[in-house]
Amino acid sequence: MSKELVVVTGATGFIASHTIAQLLQQGYQVRATVRSLSKVDLVESMLSQAGVKDFDQLSFVEADLTSDKNWDKVMQNADYVMSVASSTPTNEFTDPDTMTTTAINGNIRVLTHARDAGVKRVVVTSAYGAIGMGHTNRTTPFTEKDWTNLDNPNLDPYQRSKTLAEKASWNFIETEGNGMEMAAINPVGVMGPILSSDFSHSNQQIVQLLSGQVPAVPNINSGYIDVRDVASLHILAMTSQKANGGRFLATTGETLSMLDVANILRDEFPDFADKLPTTVIPDDVLKEQAKENPMLKMMATLVGNFADTSNEKAKTLLGWNPRSAKEAIIATAQSMIDLGIVNYK
Structure with a gap:
């Protein structure tokens, strides 16, 4: 019997590279997409780093x-x-509508070609940004039943684009999927071992903290998850019959403040202690600074937000069991030290 063939898009990405590594280790054939074949050596070196x-x-x-x-x-x-x-929340897009259109069209392009080729199931990587944004007065953990509130005028364009792209994907499956199956994975902040100096935006905060670039942290709470567990959840969502038609929050279920993250790093890597912040920026100060600094704009929309999440569905339905947030954060920092991205000097 021939081995099943899995296509993974965006092979240089943080989640994609770890997913490819696990698929190969489990005996699947993998066909990976890259924007340019000049990236093949980078992907192979990342996969070697992953074992x-x-x-x-x-x-x-x-x-x-x-x-x-x-x-x-x-x-x-x-x-x-x-x-x-x-597309990631970089300065790649100056116009929010273009960001949304690009995100939707990218998802639909993959789904259309997959359907036409007779693919059994597509697992779409969505985001917590499609679940837990734009809500006020929330007191219970977010679950897969929740959708980001698109009516909130302060919603960040990136979160809007992720929400609309996932909604468009489900709509495609329902109206044009011809029986093709789909599942979606919605990760919170993704941490874990980076495999090259070309790493994802979610890890930037660890570099900034360890490099002493953050004298004080904003009052932002977040869930965190190890990239290796995000990859394993993708594979469970691909293979389990129970996963068809489901969304799955990739979260440990813990909520940490940015100061909690700094404190974990301080305890684990005492040589960096003097570079790590110990104070929190008042909310009104950050919001004022965001008016002048576009880089702080997205951050300002997250200040003080309720961010509790539940992973009950993935655990009970798929038997998924993630590492702790602390373990994920420590693994990120350790890999950055090992790769020389940050150093004690």
Whole structure:
């Protein structure tokens, strides 16, 4: 019997690279997309860092979410698709509408080509940003039943784009999917071992904290999850019959403040203690600064927000069991020290 073939989009990404590593270690064939084949060496070095020894079952195709080119080739004979690639909240987009349109079109492009190739199931990487944003007076943990409140005028454009892209994906499956199955994974802040100096935006805060760039932290609470557990949840959502049609929050269920994160790092890496912040910026001060500094704008929308989440669904339905947030944060920092991205000097 031939091994099942899984397509993973955006192979250079943090979640995608760990997912590819686990798929290969579990004996799947993997076809990975990269925007440029010049990135193949980077992906292979990242996978080696993750413990992959054998690349015989891995192949690459050049494909971009903004173009139809090569997607039929990407999907040929594929059993499953991990739709992980997406635009991230960088300065790539100056116009919020363009960000949303790009996110929606990218998801629909992958789903359309997967459906046309007869793929069984697509697992879409969505975000906590499609679940827990724009709500006021919340007191109970967010679950997969929740959707971000698109009517909130202060909603950040990135969170809006993630929400609309996931909604568009479910709508496609319902109206044009022709029986193709789908599941969605909604991770909170993703931590864990980085595999190269080209790392994701969610890890920036650890670099900034350990480098002494943050004299005081904003009053922001967040859930955290290890990237290795996000990858394993993608695979469970791909293989379990119970996962079809479901959304799954990838969270440890813990909520940490940014000061909690700094304190974990201080306890674990005492050599960095003098670089780590011990005070919190007052909410009104941060909101005032955000008016002048666009980089703080998204942060200002998160200040003081309730951020408790539940992972009950993934644990009970799929038997998923993630590491603690502390373990994920320590693994991030340790990998950055090991790779020389941050140092004690």
